[in-house]
Amino acid sequence: MSDNARYDGPDLNVFAEAHNWYAYLARLYAPHLGHRVLEVGAGIGTITEKMAPYVANGVVGQWVCLEPDNDQSANLKAMIASGKLPAVCTVSNGLLADLPAHELFDLILYSDVLEHIEDDQGELLRAAEHLTPGGRLLVMSPAHNWLFSDLDRLARHFRRYTRSTLCAIAPPGLKLVDLKYLDSASMAASLANKLALRRGTPSPAQILLWDRGLVRISRWLDPLTCFRIGKSILAVWHNTKDEGKL
Template sequence: MEEDRRHWWFRGRLAVLLAVLRRALPPRRVRLLELGCGTGNVLGALGGLGEAVGMEAHPELVAAARAAGLDVRPGRLPDDLPVPDGWAEVVLLLDVLEHLDDDAAGLATARRALAPGGLLVVTVPAYRWLWSGHDVALGHRRRYTARALARRVRAEGFAVERVSYFNTLLFPAVAAVRAWKRLLGDRAHDLARPAEPLNRALARVFALERHLVPRLALPFGSSLLLLARR
């Protein structure tokens, strides 16, 4: 599904992610690779941090990203890699692992792409008990806990630096919506953009976490963020 970069969730996640990267990366331009980059909502912002390359499996999304002037190359995890082994100083898997039949193989490909000491950035949906029609509609295979995600990443040879839940401030509302959807048997996703005043308010609340997640491991939330080193 093509993301709507104006949707509050994408806007909030991007704000959190950029704050985390600015704190974690050295004060110079770096080589970044986003695997499963969609239309380039994040990739376009990564250009401010260095040379950013994306890989995307769906031809229509590749075309849209390239039309926006982004360096996006076709390929599908875990089989493809659009750069030489060891090229990237940062590899991002942003809400990608949950779509893969074999998440370990996807992580192994990401490790191949990273230079020694390079940074892996992963986001995934949290908590199996939040499973709903939203996950079915988006093609998810699983949701994760912090412990399970860290264990999976370590098993592929990474040194995990930190794990935090996020989308914490809005978590009660998200959990309530998912419970209601399960009760109704609703199998639609939650990514239809609400009316703009509400959309803008939700984006602002979510984006407040950019002040928290880079410094704190939040104890709960609807998503997880993990940083690890090769």
């Protein structure tokens, strides 16, 4: 693992207070769970912890938290030891390229991670090599480059995505089975932050206002828009390669 693989973006603990948002994501991720799950860039364990109720039903036999930052990896291990994360969780301190080739997963999850990776297409090609036949690749990322703001720069984002840009980097042998834009109610607020407020890291008060107000509206509004509008994007691919060999 690279010695400089250290997270130096905004304080993740501030965003971890967005309980409604992460609960919303967890509900959308849950149908795609499998026996072996790889979470790339697990960070401080926010989404891992929110997935705990869905992991508890026995579908998941192992959840690997892949995290390159040494301190965050140590924190994840402590969370598992204390019972804050499910007992099926393990931690791998490194990058996807560090995993042995024989390690295969039924779901590989990138939750607000792919936008941090410069070679995103190469990353997804490597991920596809670690999918079981019939396995799934799930990416959730910020949407629309016209919303790219000071917060994106501070968070070391290389880009935001659309349906077309995500589909353009999908590995061969993977079939798109779901694509949704999320958080439609927050589009105007994100644009206002970009054009007028020009804030980097949002304050805790702003996070709470977004999470308790706009996210709750989005959970109702997103289905009404048929998930065609939103400041985030969720895509899921199904691995069709070698599926007939099962």
